Amino acid sequence: MNRILTTLALLALGAWLPAQAGGDAAAAAKAAYDALVAEWTAEQAAARAAMKQVTESAEYKAARDAKDNDKARALLAQAKRADAKAIGQRALALADQHGAHGGRFAAYAATTLVADKEIAAAAAERLQRSYLTDPAMQTVLESPMGLFSALGTEPAKALLGKVEAANGDGIATAWAKYWRAILLQRGKPTDEQKAEAEGLLAAAEKLAAGTVLADRIAAPRFQKERLQVGMAIPDIRGEDMDGVPFSLSDYRGKVVVLDFWGFW
Amino acid sequence: MIPHERSLVERLKDKPFALLGVNSDADKVYYESEKAQNGVSWRSFWNGPKGTQGPISGKWNVRGWPTIYVVDHKGVIRFMNVRGEAMDKAVDELLAEMVADSAGK
Numbered sequence: 001m002n003r004i005l006t007t008l009a010l011l012a013l014g015a016w017l018p019a020q021a022g023g024d025a026a027a028a029a030k031a032a033y034d035a036l037v038a039e040w041t042a043e044q045a046a047a048r049a050a051m052k053q054v055t056e057s058a059e060y061k062a063a064r065d066a067k068d069n070d071k072a073r074a075l076l077a078q079a080k081r082a083d084a085k086a087i088g089q090r091a092l093a094l095a096d097q098h099g100a101h102g103g104r105f106a107a108y109a110a111t112t113l114v115a116d117k118e119i120a121a122a123a124a125e126r127l128q129r130s131y132l133t134d135p136a137m138q139t140v141l142e143s144p145m146g147l148f149s150a151l152g153t154e155p156a157k158a159l160l161g162k163v164e165a166a167n168g169d170g171i172a173t174a175w176a177k178y179w180r181a182i183l184l185q186r187g188k189p190t191d192e193q194k195a196e197a198e199g200l201l202a203a204a205e206k207l208a209a210g211t212v213l214a215d216r217i218a219a220p221r222f223q224k225e226r227l228q229v230g231m232a233i234p235d236i237r238g239e240d241m242d243g244v245p246f247s248l249s250d251y252r253g254k255v256v257v258l259d260f261w262g263f264w
Numbered sequence: 265m266i267p268h269e270r271s272l273v274e275r276l277k278d279k280p281f282a283l284l285g286v287n288s289d290a291d292k293v294y295y296e297s298e299k300a301q302n303g304v305s306w307r308s309f310w311n312g313p314k315g316t317q318g319p320i321s322g323k324w325n326v327r328g329w330p331t332i333y334v335v336d337h338k339g340v341i342r343f344m345n346v347r348g349e350a351m352d353k354a355v356d357e358l359l360a361e362m363v364a365d366s367a368g369k
Contacts, residue, residue, distance in 0.1 A: 142314060142317065143314060143317045212319045212322055212323075215319065215322055215323040216322040216323065218323075219322060219323055219324065219325035220325055222323060222324070222325060223324065223325040227324065227325070227333070227341065228341065229341050229342060229343065229344060230340065230341065230342075231340065231341050232339050232340055232341075233333060233335050233339055233340070233341050236286070236309055236320060238309035238310065238320060239309065239310055240307050240308060240309060240310065241287060241292065241295060241296075241299075241307075241308055241310050246307070246309075248284065248309075249339070251282045251284065252337070252338075252339050253280065253337050254280045254281055254282050254337055255279075255280060255281045255282075255334070255335070255336060255337055255355055255358040255359050255362060256281075256282050256283075256284055256334070256335040257269075257272075257281075257282075257283045257284070257332060257333075257334050257335075257351065257355060258284050258285075258286070258332065258333040258334075258335060259269065259283060259284070259285050259286070259330055259331075259332050260285070260286045260288065260311075260320075260321055260324070260326045260329060260330055260331040260332070261266075261285050261286070261287060261288070261308075261329065261330045262287055262288040262289045262295075262311075262315070262316065262329065263289050263294065263295060263298040263299075263302070264288075264289060264315075
């Protein structure tokens with residue numbers, strides 16, 4: 001009896017231990033990721049402050065007033081910049097270190113740290129090798145233009161093709177088709193490329209029904225059919241910067257300037 | 265851009281006029297600090313944490329920033345992408361039209 005209980009306990013422990021270890025590994029990866037993001041955010045804020053200090057200095061203003069562009073550029077070059085390469089290398093090392101839980105590091109390098117071409121290429125390589133179906137791939141697919149311009153069009157298309165092949169009819173496939181269409185439409189597409197892009201967009205819109213991607217694909221149509229002078233403006237329901245919900249239609253009865261803007 | 269919008273809002277603060285933004289700053293902390301420094305008083309929808317890739321601008325096919333729609337008191341789009349003096353003129357015209365409209369009733 002005792003032996004049976006012991007066996008059962010050991011079996012339970014055996015089932016529990018790897019699960020626990022997996023949870024710990026995921027939590028450790030998340031913590032390391034948050035620390036990396038915080039560090040990069042702080043470094044960028046410092047770089048922004050350093051740049052501002054230069055642009056507000058009397059010396060810089062004098063150079064600008066004198067139209068001495070070389071001097072102005074030299075002064076700007078002195079400001080300490082955020083080092084995307086250094087932090088990118090660390091992100092990639094962390095991706096390798098965390099293995100199956102490392103997707104978010106590769107995705108971060110591929111979206112946020114693509115100012116450096118080598119980092120972009122190495123991040124793309126890791127995404128293709130290990131993280132094609134990782135949830136972190138989604139963040140890459142939502143804003144990949146920086147990665148694409150660092151990689152070049154053909155490697156970008158190859159990456160997208162692999163995402164499609166790996167993700168079946170999932171939303172990642174819809175995004176990959178969408179971006180492949182955008183890449184096909186760039187420059188001077190042939191009629192054949194235009195037709196291929198149309199087909200990809202139609203397929204992506206269908207796969208993405210009800211999501212922001214479907215809205216985005218429908219956007220040129222929406223603009224043509226709903227956003228012309230003389231048309232009733234469509235409503236916007238959203239939240240203001242303080243998180244308070246409101247609607248554009250709340251302002252009916254007033255003259256309204258609707259301004260898509262930002263400080264960046 | 266911003267100084268002009270600020271003066272427009274200031275000039276028309278007692279009129280039936282509103283400047284509404286769709287703000288595409290991904291970083292709200294940065295937005296708040298710039299808002300204070302630039303005297304931004306108008307209300308904005310937030311385009312979300314993806315900045316210019318957010319859902320509102322995505323649906324509206326916004327490709328250039330800023331993109332501007334001027335809407336009359338009936339909710340009809342009357343002008344697009346007017347800047348500076350042209351924006352002032354458009355708004356003044358629509359405010360005058362609104363006054364004429366209510367006088368005619």
